[in-house]
Amino acid sequence: xxxxxxxxxxxxxxxxxxxxxxxxxxxxxxxxxxxxxxxxxxxxxxxxxxxxxxxxxxxxxxxxxxxxxxxxxxxxxxxxxxxxxxxxxxxxxxxxxxxxxxxxxxxxxxxxxxxxxxxxxxxxxxxxxxxxxxxxxxxxxxxxxxxxxxxxxxx
Amino acid sequence: xxxxxxxxxxxxxxxxxxxxxxxxxxxxxxxxxxxxxxxxxxxxxxxxxxxxxxxxxxxxxxxxxxxxxxxxxxxxxxxxxxxxxxxxxxxxxxxxxxxxxxxxxxxxxxxxxxxxxxxxxxxxxxxxxxxxxxxxxxxxxxxxxxxxxxxxxxxxxxxxxxxxxxxxxxxxxxxxxxxxxxxxxxxxxxxxxxxxxxxxxxxxxxxxxxxxxxxxxxxxxxxxxxxxxxxxxxxxxxxxxxxxxxxxxxxxxxxxxxxxxxxxxxxxxxxxxxxxxxxxxxxxxxxxxxxxxxxxxxxxxxxxxxxxxxxxxxxxxxxxxxxxxxxxxxxxx
Numbered sequence: 216x217x218x219x220x221x222x223x224x225x226x227x228x229x230x231x232x233x234x235x236x237x238x239x240x241x242x243x244x245x246x247x248x249x250x251x252x253x254x255x256x257x258x259x260x261x262x263x264x265x266x267x268x269x270x271x272x273x274x275x276x277x278x279x280x281x282x283x284x285x286x287x288x289x290x291x292x293x294x295x296x297x298x299x300x301x302x303x304x305x306x307x308x309x310x311x312x313x314x315x316x317x318x319x320x321x322x323x324x325x326x327x328x329x330x331x332x333x334x335x336x337x338x339x340x341x342x343x344x345x346x347x348x349x350x351x352x353x354x355x356x357x358x359x360x361x362x363x364x365x366x367x368x369x370x
Numbered sequence: 371x372x373x374x375x376x377x378x379x380x381x382x383x384x385x386x387x388x389x390x391x392x393x394x395x396x397x398x399x400x401x402x403x404x405x406x407x408x409x410x411x412x413x414x415x416x417x418x419x420x421x422x423x424x425x426x427x428x429x430x431x432x433x434x435x436x437x438x439x440x441x442x443x444x445x446x447x448x449x450x451x452x453x454x455x456x457x458x459x460x461x462x463x464x465x466x467x468x469x470x471x472x473x474x475x476x477x478x479x480x481x482x483x484x485x486x487x488x489x490x491x492x493x494x495x496x497x498x499x500x501x502x503x504x505x506x507x508x509x510x511x512x513x514x515x516x517x518x519x520x521x522x523x524x525x526x527x528x529x530x531x532x533x534x535x536x537x538x539x540x541x542x543x544x545x546x547x548x549x550x551x552x553x554x555x556x557x558x559x560x561x562x563x564x565x566x567x568x569x570x571x572x573x574x575x576x577x578x579x580x581x582x583x584x585x586x587x588x589x590x591x592x593x594x595x596x597x598x599x600x601x602x603x604x605x606x607x608x609x610x611x612x613x614x615x616x617x618x619x620x621x622x623x624x625x626x627x628x629x630x631x632x633x634x635x636x637x638x639x640x641x642x643x644x645x646x647x648x649x650x651x652x653x654x655x656x657x658x659x660x661x662x663x664x665x666x667x668x669x670x671x672x673x674x675x676x677x678x679x680x681x682x683x684x685x686x687x688x689x690x691x692x693x694x695x696x697x698x699x700x701x702x703x
Binding site for chain 2: 287288289290291301329330331370
């Protein structure tokens with residue numbers, strides 16, 4: 216990460232609290248993965264409010280196809296596809312980390328994700344991810360909450 | 371052999387995981403949604419044994435209505451249950467979590483066999499804390515223990531469980547819970563004869579069993595090569611692994627199971643009227659209040675069973691059935 220970008224999020228501690236509201240999922244997660252690999256601990260709040268750009272039905276189709284992928288001989292062996300917003304975001308970040316290396320696993324364990332803002336982070340300073348703002352998107356979008364509700368998540 | 375159909379229904383259900391229950395007193399996954407005066411929504415009993423009775427059928431749609439019918443009944447001994455704590459649950463995005471809890475130190479001595487009493491405990495402080503959090507609480511549960519030492523079956527250590535307090539208003543429910551704290555609850559306070567209950571228990575453990583007993587597959591012909599109590603085919607060449615759907619050997623029984631909608635035929639206090647001559651085999655006599663349930667109940671004798679108000683919609687039959695005869699014939703040969 217460039218020095219400029221570091222300045223942008225004003226990292227003063229080794230812990231970063233990120234607000235995922237209206238953040239584009241993929242861009243949010245690449246940024247988080249970078250912080251994690253540099254050794255920061257990251258908390259992501261409001262995971263259900265992050266968005267994916269695109270039409271609802273095509274995003275749903277993609278995720279439905281993904282849900283079908285599991286061990287043929289025993290589905291209980293995985294791979295598992297989370298259906299809760301916080302877990303879905305966490306799993307997306309995992310795909311961007313060197314999961315098969317111990318450094319990647321350690322980085323993954325430094326990541327915590329939350330639905331809404333938990334009590335212990337209610338007073339913490341929340342940072343918006345730099346490149347993930349969805350307000351300038353021209354296309355349709357779907358929130359992670361809507362997506363997960365389609366798969367049976369109940370608030 | 372050679373007569374096997376091209377397709378056949380699967381032997382045994384794939385809907386259950388055949389693994390041992392984590393604990394012997396089950397924690398139900400759901401409670402009834404209750405509106406009305408505060409009450410406990412469940413009761414812990416001890417399975418004593420089975421017998422049969424003759425009663426007059428009172429289900430209006432039955433073709434045997436108003437006629438004498440014989441039915442198998444299960445006797446569950448229900449010594450008074452003691453409430454020794456309260457728990458309030460709050461709703462979080464990740465499910466219910468304990469918001470506040472409370473326990474009384476004036477408990478039966480025998481409870482210390484199961485849980486050690488806290489050395490320092492300020493009841494008033496915990497009570498105040500509970501009351502301050504009452505707004506966020508959406509579910510109240512009473513922490514109860516059984517009194518197996520009152521029965522003749524030899525168990526001394528009480529079993530503990532959480533039982534939901536049904537109420538339309540949490541404050542009312544809390545006051546009701548406080549009034550119960552440290553006191554005994556009788557089966558008559560919770561259920562009436564004629565009502566319907568769900569029974570939750572851990573089934574009899576059968577140990578490590580083969581596929582014939584565990585899944586009910588056919589025994590092969592006696593000339594079968596290798597095995598005749600195994601599966602005829604455990605799957606194709608490829609994929610070169612065994613599918614999860616193949617009925618194989620493994621743990622059988624000792625699973626938590628819920629049996630829905632059992633009717634209470636009788637609630638009684640005089641065990642001599644129902645206990646067979648010589649007592650229930652492997653149990654003995656019934657010394658306390660008892661309950662007769664129509665049909666069977668999961669689990670072995672002496673096992674703790676949770677009776678719960680029904681969670682599934684059913685026709686309410688609150689009238690007590692008229693029992694004409696209960697068999698007390700000896701069960702020993």
